[in-house]
Amino acid sequence: MNTRPALGAALRAPGATRSTALHAGAWWLWALGLAAAASRTTNPLLLALLITVAGYVVAARRTDAPWARAFRFFLALGALVVAVRTGFVLLLGSPIGGTTVVLVLPEVPLPDWAQGVRLGGRVTAEALYFAFTDGLRLATLLICVGAANALANPARLLKSLPGALYEAGVAVVVAMTFAPHLIADVLRLRAARRLRGRADRGVRSVLQVALPVLESALERSVALAAAMDARGYGRTAEVPAPVRHATTALTLGGLLGVCAGSYALLAAEGAALGLPVLLPGLAAALAGLRLGGRRSVRTRYRPDRWGWRAWAVSGSGAAVAAVLIHAASADPSALNPPAVPLAAPAFPLLPAAGIVLLGLLPAVLAPAPPDPPSTSSTGDSPR
Amino acid sequence: MIRFDQVSVTYDGADRPAVQGVDLTVPEGELVLAVGPSGSGKSTLLGTVSGLVPHFTGGTLAGRVTVAGRDTRTHPPRELADVVGTVGQDPLAHFVTDTVEDELAYGMESLGLPPATMRRRVEETLDLLGLAALRDRPIAALSGGQQQRVAIGSVLTAHPRVLVLDEPTSALDPGAAEEVLAVLQRLVHDLGTTVLLAEHRLERVVQYADQVLLLPAAGQPPVLGDPAELMARSPVFPPVVALGRLAGWSPLPLTVRDARRRAAPLRERLAGHGAGHGAGHPAARPAVPPQHRASSSASSASAAGPVLLRAEGLQVRRGRLPVLHGIDLTVRAGETVALMGRNGAGKSTLLAACVGMHRPAAGRIVLGEAGLVPHRTRPAVLLRHAGLVPQDPRDLLYAETVAAECAAADRDAGAPPGTCRELVTRLLPEVPDAVHPRDLSEGQRLTLALAVILTAAPPLLLLDEPTRGLDYAAKARLAGVLRELTAAGHAVVLATHDVELAAELAHRVVVLADGEAVADGPTPEVVVASPAFAPQIAKVLAPEPWLTVPQVRHALAPSAPSASSAGPDPERAAP
Numbered sequence: 023m024n025t026r027p028a029l030g031a032a033l034r035a036p037g038a039t040r041s042t043a044l045h046a047g048a049w050w051l052w053a054l055g056l057a058a059a060a061s062r063t064t065n066p067l068l069l070a071l072l073i074t075v076a077g078y079v080v081a082a083r084r085t086d087a088p089w090a091r092a093f094r095f096f097l098a099l100g101a102l103v104v105a106v107r108t109g110f111v112l113l114l115g116s117p118i119g120g121t122t123v124v125l126v127l128p129e130v131p132l133p134d135w136a137q138g139v140r141l142g143g144r145v146t147a148e149a150l151y152f153a154f155t156d157g158l159r160l161a162t163l164l165i166c167v168g169a170a171n172a173l174a175n176p177a178r179l180l181k182s183l184p185g186a187l188y189e190a191g192v193a194v195v196v197a198m199t200f201a202p203h204l205i206a207d208v209l210r211l212r213a214a215r216r217l218r219g220r221a222d223r224g225v226r227s228v229l230q231v232a233l234p235v236l237e238s239a240l241e242r243s244v245a246l247a248a249a250m251d252a253r254g255y256g257r258t259a260e261v262p263a264p265v266r267h268a269t270t271a272l273t274l275g276g277l278l279g280v281c282a283g284s285y286a287l288l289a290a291e292g293a294a295l296g297l298p299v300l301l302p303g304l305a306a307a308l309a310g311l312r313l314g315g316r317r318s319v320r321t322r323y324r325p326d327r328w329g330w331r332a333w334a335v336s337g338s339g340a341a342v343a344a345v346l347i348h349a350a351s352a353d354p355s356a357l358n359p360p361a362v363p364l365a366a367p368a369f370p371l372l373p374a375a376g377i378v379l380l381g382l383l384p385a386v387l388a389p390a391p392p393d394p395p396s397t398s399s400t401g402d403s404p405r
Numbered sequence: 406m407i408r409f410d411q412v413s414v415t416y417d418g419a420d421r422p423a424v425q426g427v428d429l430t431v432p433e434g435e436l437v438l439a440v441g442p443s444g445s446g447k448s449t450l451l452g453t454v455s456g457l458v459p460h461f462t463g464g465t466l467a468g469r470v471t472v473a474g475r476d477t478r479t480h481p482p483r484e485l486a487d488v489v490g491t492v493g494q495d496p497l498a499h500f501v502t503d504t505v506e507d508e509l510a511y512g513m514e515s516l517g518l519p520p521a522t523m524r525r526r527v528e529e530t531l532d533l534l535g536l537a538a539l540r541d542r543p544i545a546a547l548s549g550g551q552q553q554r555v556a557i558g559s560v561l562t563a564h565p566r567v568l569v570l571d572e573p574t575s576a577l578d579p580g581a582a583e584e585v586l587a588v589l590q591r592l593v594h595d596l597g598t599t600v601l602l603a604e605h606r607l608e609r610v611v612q613y614a615d616q617v618l619l620l621p622a623a624g625q626p627p628v629l630g631d632p633a634e635l636m637a638r639s640p641v642f643p644p645v646v647a648l649g650r651l652a653g654w655s656p657l658p659l660t661v662r663d664a665r666r667r668a669a670p671l672r673e674r675l676a677g678h679g680a681g682h683g684a685g686h687p688a689a690r691p692a693v694p695p696q697h698r699a700s701s702s703a704s705s706a707s708a709a710g711p712v713l714l715r716a717e718g719l720q721v722r723r724g725r726l727p728v729l730h731g732i733d734l735t736v737r738a739g740e741t742v743a744l745m746g747r748n749g750a751g752k753s754t755l756l757a758a759c760v761g762m763h764r765p766a767a768g769r770i771v772l773g774e775a776g777l778v779p780h781r782t783r784p785a786v787l788l789r790h791a792g793l794v795p796q797d798p799r800d801l802l803y804a805e806t807v808a809a810e811c812a813a814a815d816r817d818a819g820a821p822p823g824t825c826r827e828l829v830t831r832l833l834p835e836v837p838d839a840v841h842p843r844d845l846s847e848g849q850r851l852t853l854a855l856a857v858i859l860t861a862a863p864p865l866l867l868l869d870e871p872t873r874g875l876d877y878a879a880k881a882r883l884a885g886v887l888r889e890l891t892a893a894g895h896a897v898v899l900a901t902h903d904v905e906l907a908a909e910l911a912h913r914v915v916v917l918a919d920g921e922a923v924a925d926g927p928t929p930e931v932v933v934a935s936p937a938f939a940p941q942i943a944k945v946l947a948p949e950p951w952l953t954v955p956q957v958r959h960a961l962a963p964s965a966p967s968a969s970s971a972g973p974d975p976e977r978a979a980p
């Protein structure tokens with residue numbers, strides 16, 4: 023009798039704090055799963071469904087951090103991709119023939135050496151439709167990446183890097199904190215030009231403060247390097263030579279395998295070959311990274327935990343990808359409807375249900391970000 | 406705990422050592438304050454303890470420095486990270502991560518401490534420094550005092566036995582400085598940490614020191630000893646010590662409280678002098694400090710000079726947030742006005758609005774009788790009406806040499822060639838032409854920036870936090886220059902945390918809080934009553950309204966012609 027409410031309470035997503043927050047990697051796996059699914063279809067209905075799912079999860083689970091606010095930018099980028107893709111077809115024509123002429127633009131006569139290129143002329147509905155769906159697929163991929171970017175804290179993601187990649191992670195984190203400083207410096211120095219009676223607007227004013235800005239950036243990096251050194255950065259442990267060589271071999275071989283495998287997986291053909299190459303490559307690379315981590319004496323403070331919610335979120339992405347990969351081979355005409363002859367795209371029920379039911383799981387399962395009122399109250403506290 | 410053994414440091418290319426003949430031992434659990442004028446080698450000496458000198462800065466270290474038994478010659482800074490914690494003047498240059506909690510853990514991660522230990526120490530440190538409420542906050546969103554506390558916390562988590570701090574409070578307002586110093590006090594008392602501290606603003610820290618490490622001048626061997634004894638012969642000293650020296654008190658009082666106990670007879674004498682001046686109560690006392698009246702008696706225009714700046718209901722917003730709200734301010738020629746208030750109160754914004762860097766959201770601000778609106782005036786014209794020396798004078802200096810900077814300033818201002826160089830020579834006789842502005846000391850750089858601004862001879866001169874990083878000698882020189890300028894009919898507006906400077910220079914003090922002017926009046930009236938903004942002398946001699954040592958000296962002079970040598974006799978000085 024009592025098990026039911028207890029189970030319900032255990033399933034209900036907790037508020038995201040440092041200890042319950044979802045592993046940043048889980049968000050990326052989920053988003054990459056959606057992206058892989060999107061790469062398998064040009065059906066605009068399914069693509070729109072994927073975008074909606076990604077957007078809904080972002081709306082439900084993002085924080086008010088600066089990177090989370092960048093999702094809008096990715097949506098705009100997606101729209102731009104679709105517009106450019108269709109714009110090109112409008113201007114330059116398309117190899118997709120088609121008979122339904124929508125409009126005829128005046129054709130610009132081009133010289134002989136530009137044979138094969140056409141400016142203006144007939145624009146068919148089929149060509150427009152093909153370009154639109156093709157652009158939409160690319161836009162969906164971008165929006166999925168944008169969703170991961172909005173949901174996963176980049177600093178926490180870099181903290182979960184294996185020890186061997188730690189230096190690279192630090193470089194990125196330092197760069198991320200440096201960029202705002204640099205912009206502030208440029209603005210301040212540019213404003214200060216006014217005090218010398220020089221123009222503080224226009225491109226010239228930015229160029230002329232470049233040198234002082236670089237000087238102060240350099241000074242700041244030297245100060246930071248000193249501070250990091252004084253705080254123990256760069257302490258290393260001794261590693262025997264065979265281990266070092268094994269590390270190099272495993273890492274290089276593994277990365278090659280990962281590259282070849284993921285290419286095969288994402289390309290239209292060769293999915294069968296993809297996984298067998300990808301998985302051993304991944305394993306070798308991970309082993310290499312693990313061995314490489316022996317050089318570092320570092321420990322990690324409160325790393326993100328990979329709990330069952332992380333499994334569920336990354337699994338939901340993988341499941342969506344699996345459903346669409348299966349559907350693409352089982353029912354190719356529904357997932358990649360031909361542009362010629364023009365017809366309303368079918369709405370394949372099974373993949374659609376898969377996308378919605380599986381893809382939306384994180385919106386329920388992932389820990390919820392803290393409520394805005396509580397953040398604003400902490401915002402007032404320092405006074 | 407720290408042992409210096411015949412240490413001297415010579416930087417590459419320098420013809421003489423930055424410090425030499427250091428031979429002393431800092432015992433465990435002491436708070437030692439390094440005291441000395443600019444360029445006497447305080448930072449170098451501090452750097453040798455963490456190993457950054459010479460491992461990071463280059464140069465040659467002769468002799469031996471050992472910290473907790475480790476020789477810094479064989480241990481680079483990273484190998485000393487678990488025994489020495491270093492905090493500099495600018496906390497932002499120290500942070501590696503972006504949130505408070507990660508920053509506290511960073512040093513421990515580098516040392517490879519077990520996760521459970523790290524977690525416990527982070528929680529302890531959050532409580533010790535009062536940072537628990539800020540643990541998830543991005544560091545960039547904290548105030549200056551909070552950032553400095555995070556910086557201290559970030560080195561404390563490694564449980565260092567020595568803490569080295571180079572001017573930790575010089576960028577902070579008085580309240581934030583108290584916060585940081587209270588933390589240091591607590592570390593010394595509760596954890597037995599050895600603290601080695603350098604600071605220019607001695608009035609803030611000297612009372613906390615167990616011992617003083619005096620560096621009398623560049624190249625002279627430093628002396629470690631009792632604070633009161635060394636303050637008696639130190640070339641740099643806070644106002645309370647100056648008063649003690651003037652009155653001939655021995656041993657010298659270092660705190661306002663000690664000085665007050667001794668000051669009863671002095672107060673009586675001064676009260677008599679007040680009556681002799683014909684000013685029985687504070688309100689009737691003239692707002693202009695005596696030395697001003699002496700130097701600028703001819704102009705005496707402080708009340709009636711032409712208006713150089715007028716702000717009415719001035720409002721400035723950043724985004725939707727009002728930074729300034731309904732400011733009314735009038736500045737006349739020959740006047741010095743000090744803007745005070747905590748960090749973020751809007752002082753810098755008000756100064757920037759005067760030179761048109763912000764467009765007023767409401768109200769108006771005009772310059773001079775011509776009624777110039779700053780943000781609509783071309784920079785080249787504005788230059789001749791108002792000049793601002795920003796918080797970091799380096800923002801104004803672009804050229805590679807002092808000479809090139811001067812030539813550029815002449816061109817910018819349309820002044821005859823040589824004008825700026827002449828000003829520099831007058832203000833800074835010792836600076837050669839070929840030196841790079843970034844190689845100057847803080848004080849020299851500020852003076853160079855001031856000369857650059859003065860080349861255009863603006864009647865209104867604005868200075869943002871001019872005494873940051875200046876020692877007492879440089880500050881006195883700046884005060885002299887500014888006094889001459891007001892005597893010549895300029896108006897000076899200073900935004901400053903330095904209550905001693907405000908007391909010495911300003912005719913009027915305007916206190917800003919949350920973008921509103923909460924007080925505006927003659928310096929003695931505003932400053933004496935305020936616990937945060939009262940200078941040390943005012944606290945010692947209250948309720949008598951004396952603000953600075955020169956005032957007291959001046960008042961005592963007629964009755965005792967050699968006041969500094971004679972003073973009140975020691976018997977009367979005893980409480």
